[in-house]
Amino acid sequence: MTRSPTTANRLERLYALALCLYPERFRQGYELAMRQTFRDALQDRALVRRTLIPLVLRDLVTSLAKEHLAMLRDTFARPALIFNALVLTGLATGLALALYAIPQQVLRQGANDPQIAMATDLVAVLERGDLAATLQQGALPTVAGGAGAVDIAHSLSPFVIVYDDQGRTLVSQALLDGKPPVPPAGIFNYVRNHNEDRFSWQPRRSVRIAAVVQRVDGPHPGFVLAGRNMREVEAREEQVGQMAALTWIGMLGVILVGTAVFGWYTRPRPA
Amino acid sequence: MATGTAPAAPLSPAVFAILLSLAEGDKHGYHIMKDARAPQGGGIQMGPGTLYGSLERMMRDGLVEESGLSDDERRRYYRLTKLGQSVLAAELERLDAAVSSAHALGLLPHGGRS
Numbered sequence: 001m002t003r004s005p006t007t008a009n010r011l012e013r014l015y016a017l018a019l020c021l022y023p024e025r026f027r028q029g030y031e032l033a034m035r036q037t038f039r040d041a042l043q044d045r046a047l048v049r050r051t052l053i054p055l056v057l058r059d060l061v062t063s064l065a066k067e068h069l070a071m072l073r074d075t076f077a078r079p080a081l082i083f084n085a086l087v088l089t090g091l092a093t094g095l096a097l098a099l100y101a102i103p104q105q106v107l108r109q110g111a112n113d114p115q116i117a118m119a120t121d122l123v124a125v126l127e128r129g130d131l132a133a134t135l136q137q138g139a140l141p142t143v144a145g146g147a148g149a150v151d152i153a154h155s156l157s158p159f160v161i162v163y164d165d166q167g168r169t170l171v172s173q174a175l176l177d178g179k180p181p182v183p184p185a186g187i188f189n190y191v192r193n194h195n196e197d198r199f200s201w202q203p204r205r206s207v208r209i210a211a212v213v214q215r216v217d218g219p220h221p222g223f224v225l226a227g228r229n230m231r232e233v234e235a236r237e238e239q240v241g242q243m244a245a246l247t248w249i250g251m252l253g254v255i256l257v258g259t260a261v262f263g264w265y266t267r268p269r270p271a
Numbered sequence: 272m273a274t275g276t277a278p279a280a281p282l283s284p285a286v287f288a289i290l291l292s293l294a295e296g297d298k299h300g301y302h303i304m305k306d307a308r309a310p311q312g313g314g315i316q317m318g319p320g321t322l323y324g325s326l327e328r329m330m331r332d333g334l335v336e337e338s339g340l341s342d343d344e345r346r347r348y349y350r351l352t353k354l355g356q357s358v359l360a361a362e363l364e365r366l367d368a369a370v371s372s373a374h375a376l377g378l379l380p381h382g383g384r385s
Binding site for chain 2: 022026029030032033034035036037038040041044055056058059060062063064066067070
């Protein structure tokens with residue numbers, strides 16, 4: 001079969017254009033050799049064009065994908081680049097954790113402040129006299145709103161509960177499901193030895209209290225628990241967590257883009 | 272730059288066909304493609320992109336090298352290295368063992384091999 005030189009030239013020009021799609025390094029290394037191989041194939045009378053053209057088209061698709069993947073691997077999968085990215089990711093993660101943990105602790109510790117003041121003042125009053133008699137004389141601080149007791153599941157007001165030395169409730173400004181809440185087991189033994197404890201108390205699912213328990217010494221010893229629902233504080237802690245998470249994602253994005261740009265500009269180039 | 276790390280068996284069809292073709296001697300790209308297309312060369316339909324991509328990786332692995340000979344500056348000739356020869360020999364042994372096993376199991380038509 002006679003082959004038209006014009007068609008062959010046209011096909012070769014098209015093939016040369018298609019070679020522009022290969023990565024620069026591969027193209028510079030093999031463009032001339034590939035064009036020559038294609039020219040040889042066009043001149044091979046044993047290879048008909050209806051076999052050659054689909055073969056070359058399939059080859060273009062598969063080898064373009066393969067060479068671009070190889071180029072990406074060579075550009076971005078270099079150990080030094082990955083190591084740098086991992087170190088930066090570790091630093092960003094540590095920073096984001098600190099951005100969450102520090103304000104969270106400040107908020108949580110700050111949530112105890114009114115209770116510490118209330119418990120300290122009440123303990124000072126109770127230590128001066130008989131525990132039960134002093135309570136009857138109205139030593140308790142006024143509950144916000146003026147009511148006798150607060151529903152700690154809903155109210156954000158601070159409250160106090162006074163216990164005798166055996167841990168029995170003498171008076172309570174707090175109610176949960178209509179009853180004074182039961183303090184965590186072992187808390188009085190701990191406070192008997194350490195004088196004070198500050199802790200997060202969950203008397204019921206979804207009710208969390210920032211609690212401070214102080215020892216009442218003197219001839220009529222006992223305990224004072226001051227508490228406050230942590231709902232608002234925990235909402236702020238959640239906001240801090242969301243901001244820290246957004247900051248972390250942003251830093252990861254910057255590291256990703258920075259690594260990609262740095263990897264591209266420092267990629268292996270044709271000799 | 273050759274790293275000298277031999278690829279793990281089994282070799283890909285393209286790499287095997289290229290090694291087999293170059294076992295005869297130095298050849299240029301289209302000659303290798305023709306050999307690979309022939310049934311005795313592996314029957315691999317390979318275009319220039321696959322051929323030169325494979326050759327580049329094989330040169331990096333130290334299996335082949337450019338011979339430097341050329342009848343035309345645009346034609347590049349390649350030859351097997353010592354490592355390439357031993358990798359080809361190992362692959363042929365592996366295939367030979369598989370064919371012998373297939374014979375023993377009666378999976379191949381009679382007369383294909385003694």
